[in-house]
Amino acid sequence: MNQKYMVPLAGVLLLFLLAYAGVEGAGMQWFFGIIVPYVAVIAFVGGFVRRVMGWAASAVPFRIPTTCGQQKSLPWIKQNCIDNPDKASGVFMRMVLEIFLFRSLFRNTKAAFNRNEKNKLTYSWEIFLWVGALAFHYSFLVVIIRHLRFFLEPVPSCLKFLEFFDGIVQLGLPGLFISGAVLLLAALFLLARRIFDAKVSYISLAADYFPLFLIIGIAASGIAMRYFTKVDIIGIKSFTMGLVTFHPVIPDGVGGLFYAHIFMVSALFAYFPVSKLMHMGGIFLSPTRNMANNNRAKRHVNPWNYAVDIHTYEQYEDHFREKMIDAGLPVDKKE
Ligand code: HEM
Helix, strand or coil, X not given: CCHHHHHHHHHXXXXXXXXXXXXXXCCCHHHHXXXXXXXXXXXXXXXXXXXXXXXXXXXXXXXXXXXXXXXXXXXXXXXXXXXXXXXXXXXXXXXXXXXXHCHHHHCCEEEEEEHHHCCEEEEEECCHHHHHHHHHHHHHHHHHHHHHHHCCCCCCHHHHHHHHHHCCCCCCCCCCCHHXXXXXXXXXXXXXXXXXXXHHHHCCCHHHHHHHHHHHHHHHHHHHHXXXXXXXXXXXXXXXXXXXCCXXXXXXXXXHHHHHHHHHHHHHHHHHHHCHHHHHHHHHHCHHHHCCCCCCCCCCCCCCCCCCCCCCHHHHHHHHHHHHHHCCCCCCCCC
16 A cells, blocks of 8 residues: 555545534534635635746746747748747647647657567557546536536526536436546546556655545545435525525535535635646746747847846956966967
8 A cells, every 4th residue: 555645545535524524413514515615715716826926927037948849940841830839829829739638748658668579668659648638627627617507597508508418328317417427437547547557656646646536536426416315406506606695505404425525625626726736827827838939030138137247358368468478378469
């Protein structure tokens, strides 16, 4: 057993039990349902803005775009405008493809010793991380958008449309939402990769496992509520509308599982700004992605440069000429 994932797993189980027992045993609905979610949203928004402002105010003295293709050169050499953009339009395309399709991850390779070729180190294309990451992020997005139905009254028709497509397989009652199942499976795949792939496990830290366990916990408790234990959706809607209109109410008959679900969501929100999950905001401010590679075409002067007093060789020789001549050292000018 590895401490790097046992500790975060125990942490998530503790969060779940804390809320479940707090509500079922001690009747602390107001704490887990009202105080904690408000504090978590404040921590999320405040922390997110603070991190982004910090990055925005950081000095970027050098032009350091990652170059993954032919740069702009002589007219008869074909430039790769997206992987080595020299204009803002190319940078925009590169960012769009990175943000919506995780384009750089698509090139992911894995290194392994090839037993058939005397243990030669070989690199091969590894597409599964890209597929898993896309499935995870898009299903997460769809689940969050669908959840907006709890916080909006009337529910906009575009949300009903999304629900219709997400439930199109019409399996079971209540109908299966594809995104919820994909979210859980993709998060389990990403976790399994970190646990069972020795190379990835070696570089993984508790900070990598914790959000995965938390998201798995959130998805699993949500799925348990929808398909197995069932919850009073009308009561929950009055509760969520109370939160967004700042007139919080605690509905009767909503059990500990629901409060454990939103407690884990609150923990995720509060943890978000201090975690690696901030890559969501960081990608937009990443100088290796958001800069054009026109290093050679344009002279870039570091805006933080200050005037430096310099001492040229000429001045140096003027200063020491006589001593240099006496010592037999060569000089440019005799006098
Ligand atoms: C990070 C945010 C959240 C994630 C990832 C998440 C995930 C899920 C998932 C996967 C399900 C299973 C059913 C489905 O696919 O929709 C679910 C159900 C549910 N979630 Fe969440 N959830 C989140 C936030 C919330 C919040 C803030 C609430 C507060 C009201 C909430 C309340 C519920 C309820 C009531 C159900 C049961 C729905 C039903 O019976 O139809 N969730 N959640």
